[in-house]
Amino acid sequence: MTAYEKARLEIGRVEDILKQHFGSSPAGVMPVEGGNLSSVFSFKYEGRGCIIKLSDMDGAYNTEGYVANLLTSQGIPFAKCLGQGKSGTLSYSISERIRGGNLIDCSDHEKQSQLPELIEILTRMNYAELGDTSGYGWIQPSGAGAYPSWREYITSFFAEDQSGTFWEGWHGLFQSTCLEKDVFEECYHRLLAYAKYNEPHRYFIHGDFQPWNILSDGRQITGIIDGNFAYGDFLIDLATLNGTLGELDVVQAYQDYQNREGIIIPDFHERLTGARYFKGLDALRFYAKMGWDDAYRQLRDELLQLPE
Known part of the structure; x- marks a missing residue:
């Protein structure tokens, strides 16, 4: 492939x-x-x-x-x-067209100064009122989620049969790219074990919340673009953002904000671990398909060091 x-x-x-x-x-x-x-x-x-x-x-x-x-x-x-x-x-x-450039292009100081505002926008987005909708996973044009449960969404997401999608025939990556089947299956079993912590929670998920999809003028966040929109546990977006802003401790900044606002997030660490496995597995096969071998190896090692 x-x-x-x-x-x-x-x-x-x-x-x-x-x-x-x-x-x-x-x-x-x-x-x-x-x-x-x-x-x-x-x-x-x-x-x-x-x-x-x-x-x-x-x-x-x-x-x-x-x-x-x-x-x-x-x-x-x-x-x-x-x-x-x-x-x-x-x-x-x-x-x-929203003014500003990608947050990734800001200096380290500019990123740090905008992190509190970014966490506030992320929280507001995740807590958006969803109206009379139901379902989990991909948001359909009608506003409904494509699956009746989170677990059904993730098992479908990583199923072998992905006919008619970007991931059609993706199991071929095990033979033609750096994607390692034993590593993938090990992390997938860990994902399913942690999914029980994510399953009860249904919120708006941007799905690709990283600094290439966040715009800034260097002083403030000017807007959010793109996404792989879904319903589920909002910690998916925190897991996506984590590690993308250099040395900034995004998870600590997030927890500090939630504490200041009096927002209690039950099973925070378990849910974040489940979210990191979900996003990490998807990124592993994406890096392999794109031929980004170095990024694949770095992420693989990070995932294998997460709790089992």
């Missing part, structure tokens, strides 16, 4: 898609760096800064509109969805 390559598009093709969508031509279409699975471009339309993401994966942006409305209606600084559509085999999603 070869490493995944996202769709590569010329600016002219993107201009044609935008003209078809809006009925008139946009201005200043330019590629934007980033996005492992999407091709991203910025442009202006009627004086407004916008972003278009494009992907050849089926259903890539099915829930973007629902989630954007859910979060922005509750005052959470998430990018507003301005439109979606299809062009041939490509799906696309258009959103407002």
